[in-house]
Amino acid sequence: xxxxxxxxxxxxxxxxxxxxxxxxxxxxxxxxxxxxxxxxxxxxxxxxxxxxxxxxxxxxxxxxxxxxxxxxxxxxxxxxxxxxxxxxxxxxxxxxxxxxxxxxxxxxxxxxxxxxxxxxxxxxxxxxxxxxxxxxxxxxxxxxxxxxxxxxxxxxxxxxxxxxxxxxxxxxxxxxxxxxxxxxxxxxxxxxxxxxxxxxxxx
Numbered sequence: 001x002x003x004x005x006x007x008x009x010x011x012x013x014x015x016x017x018x019x020x021x022x023x024x025x026x027x028x029x030x031x032x033x034x035x036x037x038x039x040x041x042x043x044x045x046x047x048x049x050x051x052x053x054x055x056x057x058x059x060x061x062x063x064x065x066x067x068x069x070x071x072x073x074x075x076x077x078x079x080x081x082x083x084x085x086x087x088x089x090x091x092x093x094x095x096x097x098x099x100x101x102x103x104x105x106x107x108x109x110x111x112x113x114x115x116x117x118x119x120x121x122x123x124x125x126x127x128x129x130x131x132x133x134x135x136x137x138x139x140x141x142x143x144x145x146x147x148x149x150x151x152x153x154x155x156x157x158x159x160x161x162x163x164x165x166x167x168x169x170x171x172x173x174x175x176x177x178x179x180x181x182x183x184x185x186x187x188x189x190x191x192x193x194x195x196x197x198x199x200x201x202x203x
Contacts, residue, residue: 002106005113008169016099019048019117019170021055021088022064022184024102025137027129028198030091033105034098036126043093044123047137050086050115050170051150056179062193062202064184065109065173085146087138087186090119090168091126102171105203109178110171118149119166135190 010016024030031040055064069084094102103112149163173179196202 002103003111016094017092017168019168039127041127043126047120048090049118053086055086055184057182057184065179106171111174
């Protein structure tokens with residue numbers, strides 16, 4: 001069971017919004033873990049960015065661990081911004097029952113804690129997300145666009161008018177060991193491992 005930061009709380013309507021950055025970005029994996037017969041129609045999903053964190057590969061595992069990034073040098077400001085920012089999705093509408101299932105799924109390697117994410121666009125029901133689109137989930141987020149989004153910090157203008165900063169909850173890596181230097185890659189997971197997670201062979 002994942003630990004829970006005391007600062008975590010439900011919204012006024014009793015639901016939760018969580019930032020997912022690994023296997024739970026897959027709509028069918030999420031629906032399976034939450035035992036949603038309707039594919040999670042009650043859940044709204046938005047692409048989001050989490051600044052100042054890195055999703056690392058975990059030793060001998062197919063899932064990532066999220067940890068604060070260390071100061072890094074880079075060839076350009078854009079690549080530096082992208083390297084210190086995790087791409088993911090914010091899922092809103094999670095019930096207390098859903099969150100209990102997620103805490104059990106994540107296990108004692110993680111702690112659920114509040115973070116500040118940049119949320120992009122309007123929510124899409126999890127049940128309407130299409131598997132064939134998943135490899136291209138972040139195709140529109142070039143390093144240059146990520147840098148621009150971070151600079152604007154959610155200012156309401158131009159093409160980024162649907163971007164806002166929001167406090168959500170996520171699962172941070174709790175163990176001091178086990179993280180590799182390499183970043184976890186969503187595209188590789190979809191191509192090489194997702195089928196086993198959708199079927200329940202991996203959990």
